[in-house]
Amino acid sequence: MEIITKILIGLIALIHCYILWFEMFAWETRGRKVFRNFPKELFGQTKTLAANQGLYNGFLAAGLIWTFFISNTEWSNNIALFFLACIAIAGIYGAATADKKIIFVQTVPAVITILLILMTY
Numbered sequence: 001m002e003i004i005t006k007i008l009i010g011l012i013a014l015i016h017c018y019i020l021w022f023e024m025f026a027w028e029t030r031g032r033k034v035f036r037n038f039p040k041e042l043f044g045q046t047k048t049l050a051a052n053q054g055l056y057n058g059f060l061a062a063g064l065i066w067t068f069f070i071s072n073t074e075w076s077n078n079i080a081l082f083f084l085a086c087i088a089i090a091g092i093y094g095a096a097t098a099d100k101k102i103i104f105v106q107t108v109p110a111v112i113t114i115l116l117i118l119m120t121y
Contacts, residue, residue, distance in 0.1 A: 008113040016061035023054030084110040
């Protein structure tokens with residue numbers, strides 16, 4: 001179970017590294033493909049805002065990656081739970097305000113991983 005949890009944490013961290021990349025560096029190209037319902041003329045105007053969001057997604061990824069370097073299992077799990085909860089909440093907010101599919105990309109994997117961590121306690 002611990003290996004599955006670590007794999008999920010790694011995948012979620014990779015997802016957030018990808019989000020960092022497209023929000024910070026490819027907002028006007030890849031961002032248009034991800035957020036199809038967002039008016040095309042606003043991508044240029046919101047580039048700085050998207051980059052800021054991307055940076056925060058990078059911090060979420062960094063927090064999850066940090067857990068791989070913490071030798072104390074309880075401490076590592078607590079840090080993972082914190083960052084996964086942040087991701088789950090951000091996913092709920094994103095689904096409510098930006099795009100419904102965000103709940104499946106962010107919230108569902110985070111909640112599944114939270115449940116797996118809690119099952120190992």
